[in-house]
Amino acid sequence: MSLIHTLPSGPLDVVGDIHGELSALRDLLRHLGYDRWGDHPQGRKLVFVGDFCDRGPDSPAVLEWVQTLVERGNACAALGNHEINLLREDPKDGSGWYFDVRYQTDQVKYAPFNRPSDGQRERIVDFLSTLPLGLEREDLRIIHAAWVQPQVDAARAMPAGQVRHEYDRWELEAARIARESSIAARMQQERRDWPHSLEDREHVPPFLPAHSENELNKGMVNPLKVLCTGVERAAGTPFFAGGKWRFVERVAWWNQYTEDVPVIVGHYWRRLHPPENPVHGKQEEELFGHTAPTAWHGARRNVFCVDYSVGGRWVSRRAGEPLQSRFKLAALRWPERDLVFDDGTVLPTLAFQDTAQTL
DSSP states (O other), rough: SSSEEEEEEESSEEEEEOOTOOHHHHEEEEEETTTOOOOOTTOOOEESSOOOOSSOOOOHHHHHHHHHHTTTTEEOOOOOOHHHHHHHHHHTTTTTTTOHHHHHHHHHEEEEEEOOOOHHOOOOOOOHTTTTEEEEEEEEESSOOOOOOOHHHHTTTTTTOOOHHHHHHHHHHHHHHHTTTHHHHHHHHHHHHSSOOTTOOSSSSOOOOHHHHHHHHHHHHOHHHHHHHHHEEEEEEEEEEEEEEEEEOOOGGGOOOOOOEEEEEOOSOSSSSSSOOOOTHHHHHHHTOOOTTTTTTTTTTTTEEOOOGGGHHHHHHTTTTTTTTBBBBEEEEHHHHHETTSSSSSOOBBBBTTOOOEE
């Protein structure tokens, strides 16, 4: 078996990014008709698109529950970029529940959050190490961020259970290219010239070309990174997203996807009610353009992002507003192609050209 697994047959419920929001997952599965063990009276199966952890209040419990559902044969799951970070011991914004080095920094936005015991940590790593990057069958493909065929073919040739090894191998290759291109030395000079942290939102950096070249090199050389973080290109100006200033921007890869098989992804922070100031950065509306928030998108109108930004629910907690008011957890029913949200709302998905909808 490889890093691309086979989806189960029959009807599916494809769940978007969860980000440690245990209560949202509990509510969503109840509305979908599952019991706590993942059994469904109509024999449906759950599929998770990744990003189970970080930012929310109970990542350990979410991961434990997903593991139980998978091990009972009632669910399957793909890895997201947040799980890759955990497996590679690469602390990022929102991962203070797991990494001590992020604990104090993450208190500002995300506390309180539960932390795992030593035994839970071992089980989390063992479980995540078994998961694939993608899932497929004749009528459907599931990937966290981008179904790009050359990178999928590369992952299909890699053995199951070796995601960290393979990912690290490609990161070393990107590092070799960086050294030979003197990127690292140029980045050091840029850091000397710009004294502020790139996680400091208040100080807007100039465009740092070596940082941009480094991000693009790492993002596009490593095929596994493309699958779980998306296709990127150099950005015209710096922008703040995911807790840091960035110098490359995501590409709406689905506009070049021309295959017949539909693809469901997470990752891209879709919103039912697009905000004036996106929580996760500026790219949501630029990626989706004028696509309605429940519409299929892409060149063939057969790609769908099921991430409805529940990872931003910490903002509602800080504001003292109802948690389900702005940030949602959703599942896409397949083959029905309708959406179920954690507040019980059910909406049909729309063809790309449709713009009118009732929310």
